[in-house]
Amino acid sequence: MKWPDNSLAIAAFVADKTLVTIGEKVTLMNQSNLASVKYKWEIDGASPATSTEKSPQVSFDKAGTYSVKLTAINEKGQEDSVTQTELITVINQPVELTNFALNQSVQVDSFTNESESGPKAVDGKLNTKWCAVGTGKHNITIDLGKSEKINQVLIDHAQKGGESPDMNTSDYTIEISKDNQNWTEVVNVKKNKLGETKDSFKQTEARYVRITATKPTQGADTAVRLYEIQVLGQKNS
Template structure:
């Protein structure tokens, strides 16, 4: 997965870009995210043309670096074609010195060293790299992954201890988890580069999860593997010489999600005789088989995941679903009087249109609560802030309702990322005692239709639990329709 941490970023080049080409050479520098060195990226010098024996010099850094006794200067680089590299150092006395690398570049990452012993005690004010080739190069990439100047002293290795999981959260039926890790370290600012965090697999391999420069790390949205009951993490300390020290491990246990859990909804709950109804299975991932019993329906039983049925006579009918896992374990749920069948054409009325509403907050008058029930898609109710935003619609009197249609951000012309992800719908007759009839999670649609058994209610409350697809906490609802049958 993509990751970034600005506190772990390397020192970026001071100059973008200072290039001195001999002859008709042409070098184009850029950041290369496809060919990364040790995570992150690298600098790519695209040699559109590098003539044999002609140099191209790229000045990269302004600096104020003292060359201590025993200091070492090196780069880690690679090239699609053999290239010679020298460093051009501008010293404090404005003198420029050229130092050849100790090897030619190949297409493999390798460390190249420059002998700076004769310049000990002096100060470097600019650093450049000079690229030359014995054979002409055209449209080949040369990559710089790391540039290192040390004072020659050995850096102490780092040891860790007391790794633990301080917090955990599971989603999607225990198939995805988030975990906060912490540990103790004997590192100090003089020897610490950072910590690398890995997931250890049963086959002995390990996967890089990310890095940190503090004694904590959050593992975000880790997916659980098949038949995995626990996961072990390794934290590896890295010192400023790039050496791994004494690592520590900690682990988490995944919740048991092998038991089936039955759940379902219907695409509509009030229909005329003979009209088709689709029963939509929402059972958990452990469920592998389904057993439906639909009162008064044709067919009256089914083993399909999402059966379609119809009813030959008017009446009110119940539906039962049994969810079965691979071991044959069962879980059953029934919804009584779920389907209402009429011997006449079904015409639903929007009881919410232009009715009174109450909201927890709104951004301004042009985005206030009434805008969500005004019948227009160019207006919306919008509320910001961290709370779970809600809107309550007063239908004026008790009505027979069975469906709620919501137009989310995308229907109003905004990004799909702004569509409401998680929300609930509750009904009440007194605005005090509420019954939840809909609970939606991970919605991505710009227009949603939620059906429930026909219920008499005056008040409808919609609560945005997770207002968008991401971290944005602003809810955006362009239109809400509360549909039902007019009282005869």
């Protein structure tokens, strides 16, 4: 068996928000591996346009869509780069995000009973939840009703509903689709411990959003517990 070389840098990052107004701060959150010890950022149209900080804050003085490149460097000077094209959308008006998931139609792989069924995850309440038991992955697909410009998903996990932090979803993916057939993964989270998560991605037109809990809790429990899901984006004018 050939083991991977753990001394190699692997560049990775996310932004805390991807739709902002002119002058608004964006934090670029570095997720490079532990072998990475130095960083080079190149951010189109930003101030600053370059940085060597681990997780810099930047802003933009003109409306438009901008790409971000991160180069991670290991102790030997070896580099790995990743570019996210058209990641940040800047508009010349205040950002107003709409929750397109509220009270929309959902499909789930399973649920425990009617009081913990899929629609409970999008009813706007923190005293209800979608809960599914059994082994393997659990998924929920939200139909937004029509194609919308979306850029962020907020999830309230078990702790936000008053349960133990041990029940917060550890690993999950978020995929989007225009036709409920062809899917694009936009978020892949591992080792989450938070009761409330906010995942941002490039503003994209989509009608369907699928969340799959690949590791539903912090331990061996295989039941997923999601109290509320918000799919946020910019209303079409």
